[in-house]
Amino acid sequence: MKLYKVILALVVVVASLIGYKFYSKSTPRYFAQIHIGEPETPTQVQAFIIFDRAPELDSPAGLAHYTEHLVALSALTDDFKAVDRHANAYTSATTVGYWVKGPKKDLPLMIENLGGVFDPISIDIKFANEEADIVLREYDLRSGDNIDYLAYKAMTPFLYEGNGTGNWLSSTPQSIASLDYEQAVAYYNATHQQSSAVLLVLGDVSITNVQKALKASSIKPLTDTPAEIQPNSFGLVKPGIKNFTFKISSAEPRIIFRKVVSLDKPVSYDLLQFQTSQLRAVLDTNLPAGIAAPLRYDNFIARSFELSVLPLDEQNIEIWFIASPDNGISFKQLQSVFEDALKVAGNGVPASTYERVQARSKQYWVDWEDEDATTEWMSDYARSRVTNLRRPLPEKELKNISEQVSLSDINALLKALQKPGRLSVAYIGIDKGDDQ
Amino acid sequence: MTHRIMVCLLLLTLSACQSKENVLSEELSTSGLPYTFTNMPGNSRISIFIAWPTNWYFDANNNPAVPHIGTRLLLAGGASNYPAGQVTERFSDMNSEGDLWTSADYIYGALHFSPKHLDETLKIANAHLRSPLFDQKWLERIRSQSAEQMNEHRKRAEVQGFEASRWAIFGNQSIRAGLSVREDNVIQAVTKADIANWAKSIFKRKGVFISIAGDLSSADASQAVDALFDGLPEGEAAAAGTAQLDMSPNKLLFHAPESATSTLTFIGKLPPSKDGSEFDDLLLIDALNGSIEDGIFGAVRTELRASYRYGASTEEYTTENRFLIMSGQIETSKIADAEKTIRKSYAEFRANPSIEELPKRKKKYEIEFKEDLKDTGSVAYDAMISKIRGMNPARALNLQAELDAVTVQSLEQRVKSAFPQSEEFIVVLSSADESALPDACVIKVAKDALDC
Numbered sequence: 001m002k003l004y005k006v007i008l009a010l011v012v013v014v015a016s017l018i019g020y021k022f023y024s025k026s027t028p029r030y031f032a033q034i035h036i037g038e039p040e041t042p043t044q045v046q047a048f049i050i051f052d053r054a055p056e057l058d059s060p061a062g063l064a065h066y067t068e069h070l071v072a073l074s075a076l077t078d079d080f081k082a083v084d085r086h087a088n089a090y091t092s093a094t095t096v097g098y099w100v101k102g103p104k105k106d107l108p109l110m111i112e113n114l115g116g117v118f119d120p121i122s123i124d125i126k127f128a129n130e131e132a133d134i135v136l137r138e139y140d141l142r143s144g145d146n147i148d149y150l151a152y153k154a155m156t157p158f159l160y161e162g163n164g165t166g167n168w169l170s171s172t173p174q175s176i177a178s179l180d181y182e183q184a185v186a187y188y189n190a191t192h193q194q195s196s197a198v199l200l201v202l203g204d205v206s207i208t209n210v211q212k213a214l215k216a217s218s219i220k221p222l223t224d225t226p227a228e229i230q231p232n233s234f235g236l237v238k239p240g241i242k243n244f245t246f247k248i249s250s251a252e253p254r255i256i257f258r259k260v261v262s263l264d265k266p267v268s269y270d271l272l273q274f275q276t277s278q279l280r281a282v283l284d285t286n287l288p289a290g291i292a293a294p295l296r297y298d299n300f301i302a303r304s305f306e307l308s309v310l311p312l313d314e315q316n317i318e319i320w321f322i323a324s325p326d327n328g329i330s331f332k333q334l335q336s337v338f339e340d341a342l343k344v345a346g347n348g349v350p351a352s353t354y355e356r357v358q359a360r361s362k363q364y365w366v367d368w369e370d371e372d373a374t375t376e377w378m379s380d381y382a383r384s385r386v387t388n389l390r391r392p393l394p395e396k397e398l399k400n401i402s403e404q405v406s407l408s409d410i411n412a413l414l415k416a417l418q419k420p421g422r423l424s425v426a427y428i429g430i431d432k433g434d435d436q
Numbered sequence: 437m438t439h440r441i442m443v444c445l446l447l448l449t450l451s452a453c454q455s456k457e458n459v460l461s462e463e464l465s466t467s468g469l470p471y472t473f474t475n476m477p478g479n480s481r482i483s484i485f486i487a488w489p490t491n492w493y494f495d496a497n498n499n500p501a502v503p504h505i506g507t508r509l510l511l512a513g514g515a516s517n518y519p520a521g522q523v524t525e526r527f528s529d530m531n532s533e534g535d536l537w538t539s540a541d542y543i544y545g546a547l548h549f550s551p552k553h554l555d556e557t558l559k560i561a562n563a564h565l566r567s568p569l570f571d572q573k574w575l576e577r578i579r580s581q582s583a584e585q586m587n588e589h590r591k592r593a594e595v596q597g598f599e600a601s602r603w604a605i606f607g608n609q610s611i612r613a614g615l616s617v618r619e620d621n622v623i624q625a626v627t628k629a630d631i632a633n634w635a636k637s638i639f640k641r642k643g644v645f646i647s648i649a650g651d652l653s654s655a656d657a658s659q660a661v662d663a664l665f666d667g668l669p670e671g672e673a674a675a676a677g678t679a680q681l682d683m684s685p686n687k688l689l690f691h692a693p694e695s696a697t698s699t700l701t702f703i704g705k706l707p708p709s710k711d712g713s714e715f716d717d718l719l720l721i722d723a724l725n726g727s728i729e730d731g732i733f734g735a736v737r738t739e740l741r742a743s744y745r746y747g748a749s750t751e752e753y754t755t756e757n758r759f760l761i762m763s764g765q766i767e768t769s770k771i772a773d774a775e776k777t778i779r780k781s782y783a784e785f786r787a788n789p790s791i792e793e794l795p796k797r798k799k800k801y802e803i804e805f806k807e808d809l810k811d812t813g814s815v816a817y818d819a820m821i822s823k824i825r826g827m828n829p830a831r832a833l834n835l836q837a838e839l840d841a842v843t844v845q846s847l848e849q850r851v852k853s854a855f856p857q858s859e860e861f862i863v864v865l866s867s868a869d870e871s872a873l874p875d876a877c878v879i880k881v882a883k884d885a886l887d888c
Contacts (some may be wrong), residue, residue, distance in 0.1 A: 013568075041806075041807060043803060044803065049767065061746050073728075075727060077729070080728040080729075081727045081728060081729055081730070082794035082796075083792075083793045083796045083797045084793070084797070084800070086797045103799070130741045133741060134737065134741065134744050135744075136742075136766060136767060137742075137743055137745075138745075139746040140696060140697045140744075140765060141697075141745060141765055143592075144696050144697045145592045145593075145763075250587055250588055250591040251588050251592075252581070252584040252585050252587070252588045253584065283527070285525060286521040286522070286524065286525055287525060291465055292521065293521070296521070297520060297521035300573060300577060303577050303578075303580070304581065324581060324584075326577055327576060327577070327580050340683045349687035356525075357531065358530070360528055360529065360531065362531055363528065364529060369480070370480060372810060411494050429584075
């Protein structure tokens with residue numbers, strides 16, 4: 001009796017292995033890459049189709065964004081109208097993407113509808129040309145009266161000179177007004193190829209579920225070799241400084257300080273993301289090597305400030321600092337105290353500060369002990385990676401990342417920030433320093 | 437014997453299942469403070485929400501800038517034994533969070549922390565309520581920043597449009613100033629004495645609403661509440677402020693020659709939230725907004741091609757006064773058509789909402805409820821707000837039942853009984869084109885809405 005059961009179990013296992021191998025070999029490819037990530041909520045699924053924005057083709061400025069509008073209107077109208085599904089599209093510095101979110105059971109329907117992005121744009125040409133006006137309304141909404149946005153627009157092309165990501169906010173009312181249907185079709189044909197598309201599904205689904213949905217859809221398997229998907233790399237051109245002044249009398253006085261530097265050696269992207277998050281957490285403290293003490297508590301230099309440090313790729317990082325000067329403090333004084341504080345930190349973060357910040361990782365990374373928080377974080381993480389054409393790491397590998405970072409890594413980043421790089425400062429409002 | 441073992445196992449299983457459910461009760465702390473307590477077994481956080489009644493904005497003798505500056509100063513400026521800048525580090529070490537914010541009728545407070553840091557978190561919070569430093573230099577810092585931020589904000593034409601609407605609705609009543617963008621001279625006039633008087637009038641025991649949620653015992657919840665309120669004076673109950681509204685359906689055009697955009701807004705009156713029907717209203721607003729081909733969004737974006745984003749929402753200016761607001765930027769040359777289109781679209785909706793697929797429309801709220809029931813902040817907040825509205829706080833654990841009660845018939849009745857008629861809206865346009873809205877009263881200063 002027992003032997004019979006053992007033999008039966010072995011037969012099942014072997015059959016599964018053969019079946020799996022057969023299935024894998026014969027599984028058709030539909031996309032250059034397929035990724036599956038955690039869901040935002042257990043009963044919902046969100047599916048994305050993502051393309052490289054191809055910045056060199058995004059001209060006149062705003063063309064990629066305008067095309068995205070037309071493709072979404074052409075492919076996703078049913079999902080826009082559905083009361084229990086939500087759909088949208090986006091254009092970022094690196095990619096153009098389309099997504100639908102809805103009940104898990106509707107995955108096949110969502111995949112079918114999303115596949116519409118591979119079909120030629122099929123909306124009325126007059127309506128399509130009018131959509132440029134809608135894009136202009138969107139431009140007004142995002143930029144109108146938003147001084148920080150205007151500063152960002154001015155600074156980015158200089159900081160990212162020589163890189164495609166530098167041009168994604170270059171659209172102007174004039175460039176948008178010049179856009180039309182024919183240009184959009186040309187851009188679409190050059191960029192929205194299935195062989196270079198990435199599918200991301202965030203949901204409690206398996207690769208088998210997704211393959212089944214693809215097989216049942218009108219999306220055809222690829223006949224061409226899928227493209228090699230590479231994230232954008234960043235090349236820092238020669239060091240330089242360019243500042244901008246927005247002397248608007250009604251604006252709250254503030255500075256926006258942005259600096260891009262290169263590291264001596266590349267660091268894997270996820271590791272660098274953790275390192276820069278931890279560095280930011282160290283700097284944004286009232287502890288030794290933190291900037292809050294010299295700026296806000298020991299002295300009244302900055303009434304408020306925000307800080308972030310982020311990787312641009314494996315070997316380049318950017319620091320952002322936005323601050324409003326205290327009464328009687330000039331922009332230059334504020335900038336000088338900040339730069340001095342960074343220099344002091346660059347001499348080495350004390351172990352006591354580092355250990356204290358290390359213990360706070362739940363605040364700047366993820367609380368691995370909280371299952372729900374982890375699921376939500378992994379969902380955001382997958383979305384953030386894939387929409388930047390990067391492969392997300394599995395949870396097991398991410399859990400080890402914090403153990404791979406030490407104080408010397410943080411100090412190395414601080415040293416790098418002292419090197420010459422691309423620096424741009426925007427001075428907004430009236431400089432009311434006592435020395436003016 | 438086997439039977440008895442099975443019965444015991446079943447009972448144990450059932451009791452284990454039951455112990456995972458949230459349980460809400462209304463309690464009295466050892467020191468006599470009433471509070472709502474929700475035991476949430478297995479949760480790693482504790483949340484406390486507090487609402488202190490206030491009528492500060494309703495009194496013309498009070499400086500309306502004081503509450504906002506007071507809350508910022510209390511949070512940032514340190515307390516007795518806790519110099520400014522050190523508490524933030526300690527809170528970060530403990531992964532504790534705290535906040536205070538203002539509204540017309542309440543000053544709200546919130547704390548979130550892990551059980552092992554309960555004692556220290558509450559000790560720090562109590563110190564800040566009982567003996568904040570209100571340092572003069574910190575006051576000047578916060579005051580000057582507030583003035584400059586309000587200055588930048590005030591310059592936006594759409595902000596002036598809303599300012600004008602508040603002049604029209606509230607007139608010269610002091611609540612208008614409380615709800616509006618503060619003038620520079622008003623902010624700069626705030627003194628340390630003002631803040632101290634305000635704080636003394638607010639942070640007391642009488643009349644306060646307290647809600648605590650987390651995995652803790654009833655005894656520990658009582659201790660927590662008493663620790664937070666330790667040493668605070670009993671105080672006097674604050675009588676709720678009242679306001680008289682003028683909802684005459686005027687058309688106002690705030691002329692802003694420098695503005696690159698035009699914003700068109702409709703403002704109408706709704707019954708207060710405490711009257712109920714919260715989910716009828718939410719579902720009606722969703723349907724009114726519509727999508728790419730229907731509702732006011734579809735009408736303005738797809739039919740008229742006049743806007744990227746236009747939509748309806750509700751806004752509670754005071755507990756008694758809630759509004760339906762339809763607003764968005766519109767292409768200036770299409771304003772006149774937009775006004776007609778939006779009114780028509782709204783009128784048709786109100787006459788016949790035709791809400792199809794109601795079960796599907798409810799889905800997103802059902803998903804939200806399930807997630808919220810795991811979150812101590814959501815549960816504590818919902819329980820507190822329910823109590824403030826005079827409702828049973830236990831509804832916070834079963835909002836699904838209220839959602840289930842919404843039917844197509846209840847929606848049709850609600851829209852007719854509670855939503856304004858299309859001709860009852862106040863219409864406000866902020867624009868560089870002073871002729872963009874026919875028959876509008878054109879003003880260059882928000883206060884001139886009084887003369888329209």
